[in-house]
Amino acid sequence: MVLAFIGVIVFAAVSYFIFLYQESGENLVQIVELPPAEKVEVGRYLVLTNALHQRSLDIAKTLMDHVRRYEEEEMGWEEFSSLISTSNKRLTYFYLVSLQNDVPDRVSALDMPLNYDLYMFRRASEELLKYLSDRSTLRLRSGVLLLEKALSRENISGGLIATAIVRYGIDPSVVVIENEIWEREHTFLAQTSPLVIFKDLNSYQRSEYSTFLRHVNEAFMLISWEIQNAYNAKISFENGTISAGQLDSSLEKFGSIIQRAYDEFHVMDTPLGLEALQRDTSRAMVLYRDAALEMQRFRKTQDLVHFDNALAIIQQADVQAGRIGEFIHVVRAQYGF
Amino acid sequence: MKKVNFFLVVVALTLGAYLLYTQVFQEPAGVPLPAPPPQVVEPEPQVMTEELLIVQVRNKRFIESAYLALLYSKASNEQLLESLQAYLDGNSKMTPEDVATLIEIHEKTFRNRHLKVFVTVPDPSIESVNASARRALHQIGLAYDTLREYGEKPQPVVSEPGVTPVEREPVFDKTNLRQGVHKLQETVASTREAMTLLGKEDIRIERFWLKSGVTEEDLFAVLDRTNNVSLPRR
Numbered sequence: 351m352v353l354a355f356i357g358v359i360v361f362a363a364v365s366y367f368i369f370l371y372q373e374s375g376e377n378l379v380q381i382v383e384l385p386p387a388e389k390v391e392v393g394r395y396l397v398l399t400n401a402l403h404q405r406s407l408d409i410a411k412t413l414m415d416h417v418r419r420y421e422e423e424e425m426g427w428e429e430f431s432s433l434i435s436t437s438n439k440r441l442t443y444f445y446l447v448s449l450q451n452d453v454p455d456r457v458s459a460l461d462m463p464l465n466y467d468l469y470m471f472r473r474a475s476e477e478l479l480k481y482l483s484d485r486s487t488l489r490l491r492s493g494v495l496l497l498e499k500a501l502s503r504e505n506i507s508g509g510l511i512a513t514a515i516v517r518y519g520i521d522p523s524v525v526v527i528e529n530e531i532w533e534r535e536h537t538f539l540a541q542t543s544p545l546v547i548f549k550d551l552n553s554y555q556r557s558e559y560s561t562f563l564r565h566v567n568e569a570f571m572l573i574s575w576e577i578q579n580a581y582n583a584k585i586s587f588e589n590g591t592i593s594a595g596q597l598d599s600s601l602e603k604f605g606s607i608i609q610r611a612y613d614e615f616h617v618m619d620t621p622l623g624l625e626a627l628q629r630d631t632s633r634a635m636v637l638y639r640d641a642a643l644e645m646q647r648f649r650k651t652q653d654l655v656h657f658d659n660a661l662a663i664i665q666q667a668d669v670q671a672g673r674i675g676e677f678i679h680v681v682r683a684q685y686g687f
Numbered sequence: 688m689k690k691v692n693f694f695l696v697v698v699a700l701t702l703g704a705y706l707l708y709t710q711v712f713q714e715p716a717g718v719p720l721p722a723p724p725p726q727v728v729e730p731e732p733q734v735m736t737e738e739l740l741i742v743q744v745r746n747k748r749f750i751e752s753a754y755l756a757l758l759y760s761k762a763s764n765e766q767l768l769e770s771l772q773a774y775l776d777g778n779s780k781m782t783p784e785d786v787a788t789l790i791e792i793h794e795k796t797f798r799n800r801h802l803k804v805f806v807t808v809p810d811p812s813i814e815s816v817n818a819s820a821r822r823a824l825h826q827i828g829l830a831y832d833t834l835r836e837y838g839e840k841p842q843p844v845v846s847e848p849g850v851t852p853v854e855r856e857p858v859f860d861k862t863n864l865r866q867g868v869h870k871l872q873e874t875v876a877s878t879r880e881a882m883t884l885l886g887k888e889d890i891r892i893e894r895f896w897l898k899s900g901v902t903e904e905d906l907f908a909v910l911d912r913t914n915n916v917s918l919p920r921r
Binding site for chain 2: 446462465469473496499
């Protein structure tokens with residue numbers, strides 16, 4: 351009887367230990383030794399991807415929290431709009447960095463699922479942005495759905511990255527990520543046209559907004575017209591259709607119009623809420639004025655280098671002005687100006 | 688007594704052998720750590736041409752509209768399901784007529800979204816993505832077909848030729864409603880799968896554009912021409 355009992359215990363114990371051994375083996379990650387150069391490459395990819403994910407997750411969690419607070423009326427419209435706008439820009443930036451990230455072959459299979467999380471974050475914030483313009487609850491709900499879905503994958507994505515870090519023996523503390531990536535985030539935020547804070551305006555504010563926007567728009571249209579004239583005059587001069595004097599007076603007019611637009615803009619009062627537009631417009635105006643100065647140098651020296659310099663500066667300013675134009679269009683459409 | 692002991696030893700040996708067999712020779716149970724999925728090297732075109740850009744713009748347009756159609760349908764279906772479930776559980780103040788109207792409104796919006804995707808024809812290169820999106824939308828459509836039966840009027844009764852048919856009262860059969868709810872709930876998986884495929888295809892296109900330096904001007908230049916080809920090329 352005793353023998354039989356001992357027999358049962360021994361067999362059960364042996365089986366249990368075998369089971370335990372197998373379980374522990376299951377959890378072991380197969381370590382893969384990589385050549386040093388590849389290890390650096392894989393390490394950079396994993397650590398950067400992890401950083402992009404962590405940052406995006408933080409933003410998404412804050413967004414979710416703010417949606418909840420907004421729905422419970424603990425947060426005002428302006429604060430909510432501003433947060434969505436900034437979050438969208440940041441999530442878009444992280445997504446773009448991830449798309450441009452070099453993916454080592456060794457971890458290429460990880461890339462698509464990880465990128466899809468960032469894609470969902472970006473799409474979610476875009477839906478929330480659309481909510482700002484049409485206040486459709488369907489957009490709000492869709493944005494929240496995507497955020498929830500992407501956030502629910504936090505552990506899966508984290509697990510994929512962590513396992514790969516262990517598998518390839520990466521020490522995250524020695525991986526160097528260029529600071530430029532994080533610095534460029536600020537440039538990206540500054541360059542992306544500021545999104546409208548769709549606050550409710552009273553009649554006085556409406557008129558203030560309308561006047562300011564009309565003025566900026568007209569100034570840019572006038573400048574654009576004069577640039578075209580100056581350019582045409584130069585072509586006509588080269589073709590011998592106009593004299594040097596006519597070219598000179600045309601360029602002089604160009605300079606004086608830009609200077610006038612610049613001066614008029616800088617004495618205008620900026621309505622509250624349009625400060626970012628004021629800053630961007632000012633930057634564009636400075637560029638146009640620099641171009642006018644180059645034109646002046648061309649008039650004095652007849653050196654074509656100055657004319658080409660002016661065109662290059664105008665091109666930069668036009669990009670800025672294009673963004674401002676889009677912004678003005680959005681504000682006008684929103685308020686029906 | 689000895690017989691009993693012998694019997695117990697035999698039992699112990701058999702049990703032990705069985706345990707050993709199950710632990711050593713059979714597949715262990717448990718959830719393994721996430722292992723990287725098998726590596727699939729996808730051939731990507733290396734050079735961006737105008738023709739390729741036109742195709743990609745058209746595909747992207749399809750992908751975006753299908754993705755949003757599925758996302759909005761998903762959000763809208765969830766709301767509808769919530770209301771219908773509350774009604775079926777007796778936690779709603781809606782009348783049967785209200786329920787039928789609610790279904791009708793949701794269905795119309797869905798059909799409209801479906802139609803927009805239906806008429807867009809992407810390039811055959813994204814056939815599997817296209818099929819997956821259409822399958823998911825079709826499945827939602829089938830669920831609405833069933834839901835619509837709730838509150839539907841049966842065919843008018845024609846007694847004699849030349850006599851005006853008798854209009855019949857709408858039938859509010861909760862069995863139809865339950866079946867429709869069940870079918871709509873079942874669309875979640877296919878919708879999710881289709882959205883994932885669409886999203887990943889979108890990522891591929893966006894990455895390719897970034898890596899090949901496609902500018903806004905390039906896109907604007909081909910935008911008009913992407914509308915010219917509305918039928919799939921054979």
